[in-house]
Amino acid sequence: MRAIIKEQDTVVVRDIEQPRVQSADDVVICVKIAGLCRTDVFMADGLIQGKDTVILGHEFAGVVAEAGADANGLTAGERVTVMPVMPCGECGFCNAGAKDSCQNTTMLGIHHDGAFAEYIRVPANTVYRLPDNLSFTQGAYSEPVAAALSVMKAGISPQQRGFIYGSNRFAQLILRIMQSYGFNNVVIHDPQAEKLEDNVYDFAIETLATTQAMEKIFRAVRPRGTVVIRSRKHEPVGIVFDVAVKKELTLQAVNYGPFDEAIALMADGRIKVDDLLGSVYALEEFSAVFAASKKGESSKVFFKPESGPCAE
Structure with a gap:
């Protein structure tokens, strides 16, 4: 599969092996679309410390391609999006149900392979089903909505x-x-x-x-x-x-608001976001898109695979 990869001091697009289910709670998702965030650009520029080699991208939506036996009932073909910030599940905050406040989080596109690729593997507990009335592009915007929703905790x-x-x-x-x-x-x-x-x-x-x-x-x-x-x-x-x-x-x-509430805000029509969503580019166009984003973008830009099952 094709992917945008940060390798040491450079960013490249190349073919790598497609991820497969390895654990019972794994979910492999066919990425339909993925949004570009400042975090991705900071990672590309070496301003954020992460894995030496990692697929970038964390705002996305897609279709379940494969799911493990203990993946919260998720099955192939379901439309989903993913909360890219992963709490540890073991600290006091996590045990108290306050996962938004976990201080031991890791993140897709930084510590784990991200979504600027045809496929991504994630834990089932980070996956959220996408309502039928939301597009994949809107679903990929769930993470920014959850980030903005955090102000309601203030x-x-x-x-x-x-x-x-x-x-x-x-x-x-x-x-x-x-x-x-x-x-x-x-x-x-x-x-x-x-x-x-x-x-x-x-x-x-x-x-x-x-x-x-x-x-x-x-x-x-x-x-x-x-x-x-x-x-x-x-x-x-x-x-x-x-x-x-x-x-x-x-x-x-403040950090993040509830991810399910972020999805519901769009699905229920309480907020409109379509005018904030912009152009879609091929993975191979990343260099120009990253450079343009540093000058400021009035709308969110996205990447999507140009070939293979995920492009259909």
Whole structure:
């Protein structure tokens, strides 16, 4: 099968052996489509530490090709998507049912072979059936929706006034999710546009973490307000301690929301995402697509196999 592979300091497309079921809970999925994420680009550029040799990609949907005997009843032909972040299943958080907070997670496309390939093997407990009314492309967008859904864990309420810092696709997704939960007094702030007023908002959600951004956010939030941190920065970001302390601000970092709820938000029509979904490319076009993504993309781009059973 064809796959986009990170090997030491280079990324290539080449033929490798197709994965097969090895354990009773294994599921092999024929990848119909896979979305490109900044994490994939960071991996390609060596900014994230992972396996020396690994297939990239973690946002995807497809069809079950083969399933083990203990794979939660999954059978060949079922349409599925996958939560790519894998909790350890053994820590206190996992045992308490709070797998979103597991600190020992591993991830597809970083620690395990990912989805920029014709087939992928994953544990059954990461697989979610895709509702019939969702396309494969929408199903592949479940992971970004789950990431955006995490802001609902921040202890903020619909009665409060807030803003989302960052004029980007992720900010748009967060806004739509919040509106679906009754947050009607939330706006997106474009850092290149108007100036933020000081001491106006009950909460802020950052999607673009820089030292300058955090200073603006801290000053815009009222005393005893909440700043929700969502970005995954790979370099240090400074914060204005004197402002945070004087205002007694709450800093709440969030990770992921429930994956099944993310799927349901789209399937039930509570959020629309089609306008956030963009072009589809062949695996062989990865180099140009990766380069373009570094300049910013207004919509999510995807890869899909151009030949073989998964392309049908």
